[in-house]
Amino acid sequence: MSGDLAGGPLVTVRGVHRSFGSGPTAVHALRDVSFDVTAGTMVALVGRSGSGKTTLLNIVGGLDHPDAGTVVVDGAEVTGLDDDGLSQLRRAKVAYVFQTFGLIPVMTAAENVGVPLRLARMPTAERERRVELLLELVGLADHGEQRPAELSGGQQQRVAIARALAASPRLVIADEPTGQLDAETGLSVMALLRGVVESEGVTVLVSTHDPVMMALADRVMRMHDGQVDP
Template sequence: MTAVLRTEGLTRVFGTGDRAVTALDSVDLSLDEGELVVLRGPSGSGKTTLLTLLGGLDAPTAGRVVIDGTALDSLSEREAADVRARHIGYVFQSFGLIPVLSAAENVEIPLRVLRTPAVERDSRVVDLLDRVGLGAHSEQRPYELSGGQQQRVGIARALANRPRILLADEPTGQLDSGTGAAMMKLIVSVVRTEGVAALVSTHDPAVAALADRMLELHDGRLTRRGRHAAQ
């Protein structure tokens, strides 16, 4: 397998002096093509911080994130933004939807950034909303949708650009068990058929059971790595 993403001594410290808090401490990991990795750990262990750094949404205090052999810190802001737009899909725990836009308009944001032709863009949005069971809600705005529906819009948006890397922060946290299982089936299908490297943060044992590999974070450090069930 080919490592699509890896980190080298990834560290994030918030604050300075006596108020400094190390949220992530010298994390080394890699994600391969077509691999679903589940990230577990108690609240406050650094999971969201790690996903944010991997997605290029924040800069590490030390260490680096390397995507397809290129370190993000070696790129200009514009080049790093282009890598994010083309190669990374991100499912936010807090949904991250734009309130004034409809479900369809939220999903199409990554495609507009990539200047995807309108016909292709519209077709992709319709397909994704259908796949997450929201085809009939395409014109509704986030405040008109339930929390679970908003999360499904977020999942659809994360898949819109056909990412090579999918980062998902508690993607089933707002979903009932049946819908959560359906969304994970969709994610697993994308991982297997399109060779996406996926890292999913979750407390859900049903999601963990689907993992090719498990990682555990405690106090900002990776404390466990291994194959699911075999270890």
């Protein structure tokens, strides 16, 4: 599980600042944040609500832009990309898993997983094989024809993880992925994320409040008041 075996950094963050508002009422969400994430590892970002975790994840993934500083993901300087470049980054290199699952209600589990592959115009037969493999990976091989409303919360999050992995991203960003799940289901979802680091060779950056889940990570980064502890 050691990052030493995985190679160099996939993510490099240097001197990132992000504030919301201005003047004395400004909220300084991130203050001079710098760190690396080694390729092929799982890193847990830990801190209280309001510590800056979500803002940091959004900036790493190109959903938000810092006021200062740089972010590089797999050789691409995220902070220097235009809208087209950011769209390409999210299609090819970065995928997201959210607390609220974000599945399309009218689609089956298999169809939800296949959405990124349709966008990538993968041939139908190849797409169907990839979807079948991913549903098997997340333990839902027999649930591909069910819609989100027919699945439990834990099953929906597993579908969301399979969808995130569909296009073989280099980095999966998971923002409180177990926040709406009970402790046992949440732990199984975190164990699944741990497993995909091993089986798919993906890098995972995950925020969490749960200290039990930190044991599954290769590294824990703690945030306080917009800063990452050294």
